[in-house]
Amino acid sequence: MLNTVIIGASGYTGAELAKMVNRHPQLSLSRLYVSKNSVDAGKPLSSLYGELSGIVDLELEGLDPQDIPQLFPNVDVVLLATAHEVSHDIAAALLDCACIVFDLSGAFRVPNTDFYQQFYGFEHRYPELLEEAVYGLAEHNAAQVAQTRLIAVPGCYTTAALTALKPLANANLISDSHKSVINATSGVSGAGRKASMGSSFCEVSLQPYGVFNHRHQPEIVHHLGQDVIFTPHLGSYKRGILATMNVVLKAGTTPEQVQQAYVSAYQDQPIVRLLDGAWPKLQSVVNTPFLDLAWQQQGQDLIVVSAEDNLLKGAASQAMQCINIRFGFDMMESLL
Numbered sequence: 537m538l539n540t541v542i543i544g545a546s547g548y549t550g551a552e553l554a555k556m557v558n559r560h561p562q563l564s565l566s567r568l569y570v571s572k573n574s575v576d577a578g579k580p581l582s583s584l585y586g587e588l589s590g591i592v593d594l595e596l597e598g599l600d601p602q603d604i605p606q607l608f609p610n611v612d613v614v615l616l617a618t619a620h621e622v623s624h625d626i627a628a629a630l631l632d633c634a635c636i637v638f639d640l641s642g643a644f645r646v647p648n649t650d651f652y653q654q655f656y657g658f659e660h661r662y663p664e665l666l667e668e669a670v671y672g673l674a675e676h677n678a679a680q681v682a683q684t685r686l687i688a689v690p691g692c693y694t695t696a697a698l699t700a701l702k703p704l705a706n707a708n709l710i711s712d713s714h715k716s717v718i719n720a721t722s723g724v725s726g727a728g729r730k731a732s733m734g735s736s737f738c739e740v741s742l743q744p745y746g747v748f749n750h751r752h753q754p755e756i757v758h759h760l761g762q763d764v765i766f767t768p769h770l771g772s773y774k775r776g777i778l779a780t781m782n783v784v785l786k787a788g789t790t791p792e793q794v795q796q797a798y799v800s801a802y803q804d805q806p807i808v809r810l811l812d813g814a815w816p817k818l819q820s821v822v823n824t825p826f827l828d829l830a831w832q833q834q835g836q837d838l839i840v841v842s843a844e845d846n847l848l849k850g851a852a853s854q855a856m857q858c859i860n861i862r863f864g865f866d867m868m869e870s871l872l
C-alpha cells in the first residue's frame with residue numbers, strides 16, 4: 537500500500553481526490569492537510585462534504601511548511617490540490633522527502649520562468665523543477681509520467697482543448713496559416729471553493745472572461761506546438777466544461793484522415809469517448825472521469841467539441857490516471 541497524503545483536501549478537487557484515493561486498493565489515505573491557520577483545521581472532511589460521511593471522516597490538519605521534513609519521509613504519494621503559489625513553495629521540500637508529487641496547480645506546467653512572471657504574477661524560483669516536471673496529459677504522455685517524481689496535472693480548459701487538438705496537430709492536419717479558435721464554458725466550481733464576488737450565486741451569469749490573456753492560452757500553445765485563440769466563459773452551473781473549437785485543416789485533408797487521427801490516438805484509451813452521431817453534452821460527463829469528443833468537417837473547416845467534468849478529467853481523476861500510470865496500476869482503477 538502506498539502511503540498517500542492530500543494537501544488542500546478541503547477544496548473541491550481535494551475532496552474529489554479523497555473519494556478516489558479512499559476507494560483505491562493500492563493507496564492508503566493517511567492525512568489530509570489545509571493551511572496552517574485554516575478555519576477548517578480540526579474538522580473531519582465529511583463535515584464539509586456530507587456525501588463523505590462514513591466514507592472519509594479523517595480530520596483536516598493545518599500544515600506548517602517548516603514541518604515537511606519531519607512529516608513526509610514515510611509518505612509515498614502527495615497530491616497537491618493547492619493554489620499555484622502554494623504548490624510552487626512546497627513541492628521541492630516534498631521531493632526532498634522522496635515523495636512522488638502530483639500537482640493539480642499550474643506551478644510546474646510550462647518550462648519557462650518568464651511565463652510565470654507574466655501569467656501568474658510570481659517569480660518562479662525552481663527552474664530545474666520546471667524542466668524536470670512531466671505534463672500529466674494522461675492519454676499523450678504516459679511513458680514520461682511513468683518515469684518521473686513530479687507530475688504537473690494539466691489545467692481543466694487545457695485538457696478539454698488539447699485532447700481535441702493534439703491528434704490533429706500530431707497528424708500534421710492543421711493549417712499553418714490559421715489559428716485554431718477555442719471557445720469554452722466552465723461551471724463555477726472551476727474557480728475553487730473560496731468565496732468571491734465573481735463566483736457568488738447572484739452575480740454569476742454566462743459571460744466571457746480572460747479574453748486574450750487567460751493563462752491557459754500559453755499552456756495550450758506550449759503543449760500543442762501551434763498558436764490558438766482561447767476564450768473562456770463562466771456558466772451559471774456548478775460543474776463541467778464544454779469546449780467548441782474551430783480548426784482550419786490543411787487543403788486536401790480528407791474526413792478519413794481526421795477520423796484516423798482520432799481513432800489512432802484514442803481507440804485504446806477508455807477515458808476519451810469518441811461519439812458517433814451525437815454531440816458531447818455536460819450531462820453525459822459530469823461526475824464521471826470521461827471526456828467526450830465529436831467533430832464534423834466541411835471542406836477545410838472542422839468543428840470539434842469536447843466535454844468533461846472540470847473537477848475530474850479536468851483535475852482530480854486525471855491526477856488519479858497519472859497515479860495509475862506512474863505506479864503501473866490498472867488505468868481505470870478507482871476512477872469509477
Ligand SMILES: NC(=O)C1=CN([C@@H]2O[C@H](COP(=O)(O)OP(=O)(O)OC[C@H]3O[C@@H](n4cnc5c(N)ncnc54)[C@H](OP(=O)(O)O)[C@@H]3O)[C@@H](O)[C@H]2O)C=CC1
Nearest residue numbers: 544546547548549570571574617618640641726728729851
Ligand atoms: N477547480 C477546478 O476545476 C480546477 C482546479 N485546478 C487547480 O487545482 C488546485 C486546487 O483547486 P480547487 O480545489 O478548485 O481549490 P479550492 O480553492 O477549492 O481549494 C484549495 C485548498 O487549498 C487549501 N490551502 C490554501 N492554502 C494552503 C496552504 N498554504 N497549505 C495547504 N493548503 C492550503 C485550502 O484550504 P484553506 O484555505 O482552508 O487552508 C483548500 O483546501 C488549484 O491550483 C487550481 O488552480 C486545476 C484544474 C481544475
Ligand SMILES: CC(=O)N[C@@H](CCC(=O)OP(=O)(O)O)C(=O)O
Nearest residue numbers: 641642691692693722723726727
Ligand atoms: C471558472 C474558472 O474560474 N476557472 C479557472 C480555471 C481553473 C483551472 O483549471 O485551472 P488552473 O489549474 O490552471 O487554475 C480559471 O479560469 O481560472
